[in-house]
Amino acid sequence: MKPISELWVYLAAEPLLWLTTTLIAYVIADRISAFFNRAPLANPVLIAVAIVLVLLKLTGTAYPVYFTGAQFVHFLLGPATVALALPLYTHRKIVMRALIPIAGALLAGAITAMVSAVGIAKLLGVSGASLIALAPKSVTAAIAMGIARELGGDPSLTATLVIATGIIGAVLLTPLMKMVGVSDPRAIGFAAGTASHGIGTARAFQLGSLEGAFAGIALGLSGLLTAVLVPLLVRMLSF
């Protein structure tokens, strides 16, 4: 038998190990989430990320090494975004009837997400590039990073803020909606997609297919609207 260190050298160099680890961490996280009846805090993204982080720390593995395996999972975000067309199609009649609430909530929600993030941070003494990175935090990472890059913000800081926003929104969604008396599944889904993009959408699909469909619409539309509005906001506040 060869020494175990040699096995580790092989495993550390191949994508197989961290791809498998990511899948197993997700399966465990999903079981935990199901065990707690999809309770807000038992968020599968949060739990799976925590499991992987502990393993990376314990093995002293750097993120780029981890990503050589995890990239295959990351890649699926593209086709999964395309797949959002199906629930949209299934519920198309309900969606077409709700165009007025969609437009109104989109405008109100996207502006609130941008202005409140920048406003609160500014009040707390944050300045410059960090404020620009904060403005598109509620929209999907691809759009948010593009906005930040164009305006001289830091794209990787923006990506960090986007993912954090997604997890925060997914956790807060159901308690907050209950608190303010929002029970319409369309409204709950739309709020999830507007405030916390894909991770909010993943949470919405846990609640139901109608919630998921409206989250998917919100994800797309708020991304586009924010891409138009953030440059205006930045010019208005002229940091």
Added chain:
Amino acid sequence: MMSAIALLLACQLAGEGLTRLFGWPVPGPVLGLVFLFVLLTLRDRLQPHAAPVEASPLGAACGFLLANLSLMFVPAGVGILQEWATLQRDGMAMIVALVVSTALALIVTGFVFQKLAARFAPERDA
């Protein structure tokens, strides 16, 4: 099943190609979503008596991907927590801004939607 996956990827590829070619600020997969939606609507017109798409391999592939959407954010999630150190400078202020702003955005969006829906698109005949 393979043809369904090929179709999803083809829609994404068309989306990526066009957005890059014309420099549109839309992510390729979002345009791919639009393409797939148009294809599904066309199928409706051309084959009005076909079995519902939800029961087809395409339906199964989409359902599988969307049911496991959380999985796909794990690699990016691990990446951000590794970068958490870059947040240290304005750490507390940034975290407060993220949490409060996200909560406000959720409440405003959900509340406005429900109010407008009650007036213009009541749930009962939805």
